[in-house]
Amino acid sequence: MLSRRFLLGGAAAGLIAAPALGAAKKPAAPGKGFVTVKDGRLMLDGERYRFTGANLWYGAWLGSPGATGDHARLKRELDRLKALGVTNLRVLGAGERSPAKAAVAPTFQEKPGVYDQDLLKGLDVLLAEMAKRDMKAVIYVNNFWDWSGGMPAYLNWVGNGPWFQQGDPAHPWPEFPDYSGRFYGDEKANALFRRYLIGLVGRQNTVTGKAYRDDPTIMAWQxxxxxxxxxxxxxxxxxxxxxxxxxxxxxxxxKTLDTRHLVSTGSEGSMGCLHSETCVVEAHKPDTIDYLTLHVWPNNWGWIDVKNQPATYAAGEAKCREYVTRHIALAKSLNKPLVIEEFGLIREDRAFVPGSATADRDRFYKTIYSLALDDMKAGGPVAGTNFWAWNGEGRAQHPDAWFVHGDKSFVGDPPQEEQGLYGVFDADASTKAVIAEHAAAVSAL
Known part of the structure; x- marks a missing residue:
């Protein structure tokens, strides 16, 4: 029973008929409200565009008219973020059914070519609500990790295997990134991906009637x-x-389908590029990549020990400062803007409960924000930040805080992590104050 889902008959059926691919069009002036790049800086309507942002990967799930939907909550969360001064959201615009235990469901693509119209409508609703609040969206259309399906799901669909779940003890790290990395060279897997991508970029919003490529609410495709x-x-x-x-x-x-929006990679920086700054530069050299992205994860990278955070914090923070500074220099060398689009730190004692101690996290947020603000004041390439991630009123549904298929109280921590590990809840007063203070400082520029 497909109900609102159905099998595609062509490259873009079920999303919208996409324009034919051919030679890239000469970019026209994007028009009022579109974020652009000029002289290595993000611009909006003739002024420098600087922002304080957040990650809200699950926005389309809340906007959906289907089982996961909660339109009222979506509006409340957007209002809370707007009140903090958050004006830019990085959201997930794709998802593939994964056999992984710790994966979100439902997804945008349940089977190859079987697209969930409720979630696509949810993305329409999200963009429409963001437009009402003068927010910008960065939409990423694939995932290296299996919590939303992503590249491993495509490989599994085409039989490039054997597939295994991230974290499987039978396949110790770094077997998983080597496996997921096969995706780029698998033509069958990429044909499925491109079919979805072409349809999504060519989609028309069912709420506003506006084609995605003509919607200034979208800042960038990722x-x-x-x-x-x-x-x-x-x-x-x-x-x-x-x-x-x-x-x-x-x-x-x-860029061939959409000449009005920016494109970014979603890269973590050198930590996700074989620890190579040369890799970062080469990945961001193409003219079709408009700005650099950077993620900062000191716990995940072993710079700040999750089991001994107080004693290892200072040395780890120093590494983070150097990491950000080095990537600002890379952005300058390419004369392209830089967005610090993910950063996070666990709570004290690795707690997950809303309102639990966040002194270390608040200090870390202040560090990233100060680095960004200082560069902005100096006229550098940093355009904005997106903390990971907004939990809002979402809550873990189980005593162990792990996500289970069917859970509807989405939070910013994806299913591969405990619900509350990194995310910011509506009850986290001190962290919200840090965010609001930085947003006010950015706005004052």
Whole structure:
């Protein structure tokens, strides 16, 4: 029973008929309300565009008229974020059914070519509500990690395997990133991905009647969440030419379909690029990539020990400062803007409960915000920040705080993590104050 879902008969059926691909069009002036790039800086209507943002990957799920939908909550969350001064949201615009236990369901693509019209409508609703609040969206259209399906799901669909779940003890790290990195060179998997991508970029919003490519609410399309060339140097280095080509090819497809919006990679920086700044530069060199992205995860990278955070915080923070500073220099070398679009830190004692101690996190947020603000004041390439992530009124539904298929109280922590690990709840007063203070300082510029 497909109900609102149905099997595609063509490249873009069920999303919207996409324009034919051909030679890239000469970009026209995007028009009022569109974010653009000029002289290595983000611009909006002739002025520097600077922002304080958040990650809200689940926005389309709340906007959906289907089982996951909660339109009233979506509006409340957007109002809360707007009140904090948040004006830019990074959201997920794709998802593929994954066999992984810790994966979101339902998804935008339940089977190859079977698209969930409720979630697509949910994305329409999200963009319409954001437009009412003068917010901008960055929409990522794939995922290196399996919590939303992503590249591993495409590989599984085409039989490039054997598939295994991230974190499977039988496949210790870094087997997973080497496996996911196969995606870039798998033509069958990419054909499925491109079919979805072409339809999404060519979609018409069912709420506003506006074509996505004509909607200034969208700031940028993003190729994927944290696309890496691989995990090991052996596999990753051999895969680099394929990885670079994939970035060029997919960004060119988007620019051919949509001449008005920016395109970004979703890269973490050198930590997601075989620890190589050269890799970062090469990945962001194409003219079809408009700005650099940066993620900062000191717990995940072992810079701040989750089991001994107080004692390791200072040294870890110093590494984060250096990491951000180095990538600002890379952005300058390419004369392109930089967005710090993910950063986070666990609560004290690795707690997940709303309102629990966040002194270390607040200090970390202040560090990232100060680095961004200082560069903005100096006229540098940093355009904005998006903390990871907004939980709002969402709450863990189970005592162990793990997501279970069917849960509807979405939070910013994806299913691969405990619900509340990194996200900011509506009850986290001190962290919200830090965000609001920074947003006011950015607005004052």
């Amino acid at each position: 190729l994927a969440n944290e696309p890496r060339p691989g995990g090991t140097e052996d596999f990753g280095n051999k895969n680099l030419p394929t990885y670079y080509k994939w970035i060029r090819d997919v960004s060119a497809i988007i």
